[in-house]
Amino acid sequence: MNTGQIGIIGAGASGLMAAVSAAWTGKIAAGEIVLMEQQERIGQKILVTGNGKCNLSNRDCSPHTLQDYYRGARAGELERFFTRYSAEDARACFRRMGVLLTARNGYIYPLSGQASTVLDAFRFELERLGVSVRTGCRVLRVRRERGGFMVETEQENLHFRSLILSCGTPAGRKRGEGTDGYRIAASFGHTVLGPWPALVQLRCAGDYWKGLAGVRCAAGITLYAGERDDEVWQERGELLITDYGLSGIPVFQLSRFASRALAEGRPVRALVDFLPGFEEENGDWEDFCAGRFDGFAGRRAEVFFAGLGNKKLLMTALKKNGLGPQDPITQKTRRQAEGVFRSLRRWEVAVVGTNPFSNAQVCAGGIPLREISDDMESLRARGLYLTGELLDVDGKCGGYNLQWAWTSGAIAGRQAAAACGRRP
């Protein structure tokens, strides 16, 4: 049987960072670190991140602001990891590997504008260090045995003293793929919460979506979950309407809450404000509506509402309230016109689902942080480390998920190397 000091299952973002970080400690020979990847190439998901540009971190990611960007059962606990390996440490690591960085609105990217720059940096560094990389190597099972772990792959059995589980999740993978990490962690007694698709589109009830598909506009969205609107979340940003519902950054940010509530059988609805921040430029909304009734009385509906938003949206709002574009707005049609105004500020939709894991950028849920130490070591199995999205941490859009992969991967790699270096 082949043996090594550290086995890393999964050469995605966190596994690559774990491998490089372990080798950089100099505490064990790099050839004793074995990176196992089921795909024929390493780091394939990195290539699709940030629309191919790889939004790898965020300037706002500091140990004091983590709760604003990360979600999960105990997101408040993340400080214990970020004080050990911060976003600044990750940036330094990329500079050390030769990657120049740039920031746009706080979002950090490689200066090249190409995600492949990030992957190449890892590839070249692993090669230079002499880390053993095995591709096309799917791990099927892991067993505890004397002095470490027995890892059963499709080809052979391998023995490692320490093991880093960096298998990622089903997010962005083909249907039915991506659950090995949960299964292996569960075989050591770990809990797996969910998982639920996150940073994903919302599917909504209504027969008008096809007519609205393609509309892109600023919006404020409030999401309510539960029979009595027990939970409420809000976001604002550029909304994208699809032929089945809602997409765009603010929708992605809220989707993990909708996913979870729906999976738990709780109803979810969204109120969309298509005129967010109206008051900042235009004064009081009620006064504005009253003013329209005074100044535009008798005009055709299409004229009466012109200028209030995207045309497709206005036409759908008219239809929704029983008005045609040619209908004059008079005392007779005032109630319908009031309904159009209301629709523009409080468009209510029932959320009936999310798109599947294959469309999601991350998974919410996973292994609870209370089951790992500050060193990313499993509290169920000594010598086993868990990293990345497998854990119950999901970040908002903006580079936070990759940052979590770097932070958790670096800590696990360093600690696994230190532990192997200590043991005779």
Ligand SMILES: Cc1cc2nc3c(=O)[nH]c(=O)nc-3n(C[C@H](O)[C@H](O)[C@H](O)COP(=O)(O)OP(=O)(O)OC[C@H]3O[C@@H](n4cnc5c(N)ncnc54)[C@H](O)[C@@H]3O)c2cc1C
């Ligand atoms: C389309 C898309 C865009 C994204 N854009 C961004 C972005 O711009 N910024 C950001 O911060 N985040 C982004 N993310 C999220 C980010 O990519 C992930 O959070 C991050 O890659 C998670 O790292 P990980 O190491 O946990 O898992 P992964 O990167 O998914 O790596 C897991 C690896 O393990 C391998 N593996 C799984 N099971 C086995 C097994 N049994 N044996 C061997 N190998 C196995 C997989 O093949 C995979 O290579 C995006 C995600 C998607 C899908």
